[in-house]
Amino acid sequence: MTIQSLIANNVTIHPTAEVSPQAYIGDGCKIWHQAQVREHARLGDNCIVGKGSYIDFDVEIGNNVKIQNGVFIYHGVTIEDGVFIGPRVCFTNDMYPRAITLEGNLKTDSDWEVGRTLVCYGASIGAGAIILPDVVIGRFALVGAGAVVTKDVPDHGLVLGNPARLVGFVCRCAQRLRKRMRRSGMLILDCPACEATYELEAPDDPYL
Numbered sequence: 001m002t003i004q005s006l007i008a009n010n011v012t013i014h015p016t017a018e019v020s021p022q023a024y025i026g027d028g029c030k031i032w033h034q035a036q037v038r039e040h041a042r043l044g045d046n047c048i049v050g051k052g053s054y055i056d057f058d059v060e061i062g063n064n065v066k067i068q069n070g071v072f073i074y075h076g077v078t079i080e081d082g083v084f085i086g087p088r089v090c091f092t093n094d095m096y097p098r099a100i101t102l103e104g105n106l107k108t109d110s111d112w113e114v115g116r117t118l119v120c121y122g123a124s125i126g127a128g129a130i131i132l133p134d135v136v137i138g139r140f141a142l143v144g145a146g147a148v149v150t151k152d153v154p155d156h157g158l159v160l161g162n163p164a165r166l167v168g169f170v171c172r173c174a175q176r177l178r179k180r181m182r183r184s185g186m187l188i189l190d191c192p193a194c195e196a197t198y199e200l201e202a203p204d205d206p207y208l
Contacts, residue, residue: 008045017049026063044081068127076114076133083119086127086145091117093133120155124174142170156200166203171196179208 008027013019017031022039028046031037037055044063049055053071061073062081069087073079076093093115101111115133119125123137126145137143138155147164158168158176169177169189177189177198187202202208 020057023055032069050087062121077117077119079119080121080123082122084124085119086125086129088128089125089131090129091131091133093117095133122172123153140170140172142174154201154203156198166205166208168208169198169200171198 006021006023007025010028011025012030014031014033016034018036019025019031020037020039020041023037024042025031026043026045026047029043031049033051035049035051035053037049038057040057041055041059043061044065046063047061047065047067049067050069050071052069053067055061055073056075058075059073060078062079062083064081065079065083067085071085071087072090074091074093077091094112095115099107101107117131117133117135119137120139122140125131125143126147128146129143130148132148132150135149135152137149137153138157140155141153141157143149143153143164144158144160147160148162149159150163153159154166156169156177157166158170159165160167171177171191171194173191173194175191175193177191180188180190182202185202187200188197189200190197
């Protein structure tokens with residue numbers, strides 16, 4: 001099977017990029033300088049993969065995803081439609097990393113368990129963030145630049161810091177939401193930019 005048989009129409013692949021013949025590349029994708037896409041990775045339609053990015057084998061990426069320069073997405077990661085991934089973001093996949101076994105031998109694929117990560121529809125991950133395995137980043141969530149995500153992020157959640165902490169919520173337009181009231185376990189919020197209103201599950205923190 002040739003690479004052409006797995007590439008859809010109107011795809012741009014820079015001559016310095018390395019795309020496995022067993023990767024699927026959707027319609028309208030652009031893969032730029034020195035990027036690598038491994039075997040059985042799947043990119044949906046209209047994705048952009050920036051310079052020097054690495055997409056590991058079996059990674060699943062939806063439609064209209066923007067992957068900036070120098071991003072590392074390892075085996076075990078699924079990214080839904082409309083996600084933005086900033087430059088130098090790193091997705092990890094091993095909670096207990098070691099190069100060798102207890103006997104001192106070099107580890108193989110059978111010597112460790114892959115951690116799974118899901119990035120949901122419309123979420124954004126800021127530059128230089130590190131995403132540990134076994135987390136879900138919710139719909140339209142926003143991970144701040146340099147954050148280290150160690151646990152799930154709720155829909156529309158805004159997380160910052162190391163370890164990342166929930167500090168508020170953001171609109172679909174990415175602006176920070178204002179809290180109008182807290183009622184029956186729910187937060188009522190609105191957006192100062194586009195005037196959208198949201199009713200979201202209230203976190204345990206009473207200040208949010």
